[in-house]
Amino acid sequence: METFEYYLDKYAELAIRVGLNVQKDQTVVIMTPISCADFVRKLTKKAYDAGAKDVVVDWDDDEVKALRLKHAPEQTLREYPMWRAKGLEELAEGGAAFLQIYAPNSDLLKDVDPQRVAISSKTTASAREGFLKYLRSNQVNWLMVSYPTAEWSAKVFPNLDAGERITKLWEQIFKLTRVDKPDPVAAWKQHIDTLTSKMNRLNEKKYKQLHLRAPGTDLTIELAPKHLWVAAGSTSKAGTFFVPNIPTEEVFTMPARGGTNGTVRSTLPLVYQGSLIDGFSLTFKDGRVVEAKAEVGQEMLDNMLNIDESARYLGEVALVPYDSPISQSGIIYYNTLFDENASCHVALGNSYPFTIEGGTEMTPEELAQNGYNKSLIHVDFMIGSAEMEIDGILADGTREPLFRKGNWA
Structure with missing residues (x-):
């Protein structure tokens, strides 16, 4: 042993x-x-x-x-x-x-x-x-x-x-983290390949919007016009491929700054700056949070949303199947690095420039024109469950099932 x-x-x-x-x-x-x-x-x-x-x-x-x-x-x-x-x-x-x-x-x-x-x-x-x-x-x-x-x-x-x-x-x-596998490096290569195939499929589709539905959630997220889905790893300016989060189970991209409407409810606790926020829901209008209610940590949630004006807008939407290994462990980790990889999630605040075509080479003005949200914070919170249903909506209005009963359709 x-x-x-x-x-x-x-x-x-x-x-x-x-x-x-x-x-x-x-x-x-x-x-x-x-x-x-x-x-x-x-x-x-x-x-x-x-x-x-x-x-x-x-x-x-x-x-x-x-x-x-x-x-x-x-x-x-x-x-x-x-x-x-x-x-x-x-x-x-x-x-x-x-x-x-x-x-x-x-x-x-x-x-x-x-x-x-x-x-x-x-x-x-x-x-x-x-x-x-x-x-x-x-x-x-x-x-x-x-x-x-x-x-x-x-x-x-x-x-x-x-x-x-x-x-x-x-x-x-x-x-x-697959460390218990006989060859963790090989296990991670296979996992990266699996996530990359999901990423490539979504990038081929070029959905205009996502529609998320679950108990307490009915949310439409418009994606940035030049959005890119990203998964597993990234490549640095020097050309080094790296995996920034271990573990990782997500495929994510950039929402358009003013294009989120509806209500979303959290499904797992959020630990923010050493404090717990739980049982919260956010209502969006034209991208901006206009109402926020929390069962635990209301004042901390309000302070987070008020850190700057852009903290009330989304910077990321991420898809994670309910049958991910972290979700299937049945444990709440009170650690965003783990909990976000158990559940579909969105992030309030700053967008990642690499989630739109040519974003890392754009000026701040060009980024803003392409749906980028600039904020002092980037805070992921979990919204996925076994009841989550997500449709991808194409530019012509066609709806396609992405998630059913919390997993890839």
């Missing part, structure tokens, strides 16, 4: 070789909570084995961040160390690869004034906008993976003992 360390080693190898696809003499930047230090050391060794020139670790601590949000003067929350933001931009300009470890704690900020969280979030997003452009336009290769922590595993498996929680969450991660 293989040991935990064996699978952890495979997970790190997958992250560096397939997800990030580190190139010879490339600098690797790992952005991580300090609770993931052991994994960071393993990733660092794998990166050097892959030929990395240097590995730069950008440490963070969620507990310290929470203390700052609770106790620092409000003016401090409106300030961001620009040397840090400019440093990341400089590394991106130099062609570095970026790996972010995501280990959410949805209860971390439950006692913090949501208004203070909103101020800090907007300050951080504004300061890092230049850096995020490199990631959002795929100018560099980047990756997000998750690492179990005591807090996260307690949220996912509250009825298990502390030691069992971590073990169980690791088992799920190894399974859902």
